Amino acid sequence: MRIVLLGAPGAGKGTQAKIISNKFNIPHISTGDILRHEIKGESELGKKAAEFVESGKLVPDEIIVEIIKNRISSGGLNNGFLMDGFPRNLSQARMFSDMLGELGIKLDRVINIVVNESEIISRLSRRITCSVCKSIFSVNNSHRNLEKCPNCNGDLIKRKDDDLKVIKHRLEIYESETRPVTDFYADKGLLVNVDGCGEEKEITKRILEVL
Numbered sequence: 001m002r003i004v005l006l007g008a009p010g011a012g013k014g015t016q017a018k019i020i021s022n023k024f025n026i027p028h029i030s031t032g033d034i035l036r037h038e039i040k041g042e043s044e045l046g047k048k049a050a051e052f053v054e055s056g057k058l059v060p061d062e063i064i065v066e067i068i069k070n071r072i073s074s075g076g077l078n079n080g081f082l083m084d085g086f087p088r089n090l091s092q093a094r095m096f097s098d099m100l101g102e103l104g105i106k107l108d109r110v111i112n113i114v115v116n117e118s119e120i121i122s123r124l125s126r127r128i129t130c131s132v133c134k135s136i137f138s139v140n141n142s143h144r145n146l147e148k149c150p151n152c153n154g155d156l157i158k159r160k161d162d163d164l165k166v167i168k169h170r171l172e173i174y175e176s177e178t179r180p181v182t183d184f185y186a187d188k189g190l191l192v193n194v195d196g197c198g199e200e201k202e203i204t205k206r207i208l209e210v211l
């Protein structure tokens with residue numbers, strides 16, 4: 001199964017990507033997670049990417065292309081893959097199409113998780129993430145005092161780009177740069193919109209129904 005998961009920041013891509021990739025036993029490829037890993041390790045790539053990620057701007061395409069090429073050439077994708085956070089603009093989408101075409105691979109589905117803006121702002125302002133297993137939690141009554149991840153005991157962190165000003169900037173960039181990618185895949189007959197509001201399990205069920 002070869003899947004691309006689209007949606008605004010905070011639509012629930014990361015949470016659903018983990019569940020769906022486990023279910024189909026396919027690698028979950030998150031360009032955001034790869035970038036945060038490189039930034040934490042202070043690699044050359046991480047140093048180039050840091051200012052973009054932290055201010056909510058898109059990282060230049062050449063860095064993203066390098067990440068995707070490296071990930072594809074490292075293998076393990078015979079069963080398929082689930083792309084989360086890539087492609088993020090039209091030039092990445094075209095480049096990815098060309099890359100898959102050269103490898104003789106076709107995408108099966110592009111899922112667009114749809115959530116309204118006020119819900120997104122509320123979710124991202126409350127989001128905390130495990131720095132180790134990448135599980136995502138919300139600071140609500142049951143998770144208010146969490147410091148360690150209940151799944152792996154890793155440190156829970158608030159992402160720098162989950163600050164309100166940066167969230168608003170990321171949403172603007174989503175509208176101008178990433179929304180056209182949904183049209184690109186709709187024209188290819190691959191896009192399915194899925195309502196991203198409601199319980200996590202309910203949203204997973206909606207996604208599985210269209211896969």
Ligand code: AMP
Nearest residue numbers: 031032052053056057058059085086088
């Ligand atoms: P995400 O974890 O998908 O929300 O991504 C976090 C940040 O990483 C984004 O706001 C961008 O700065 C950067 N990023 C992730 N994926 C991409 C991509 N495909 N193209 C450009 N920048 C990206």
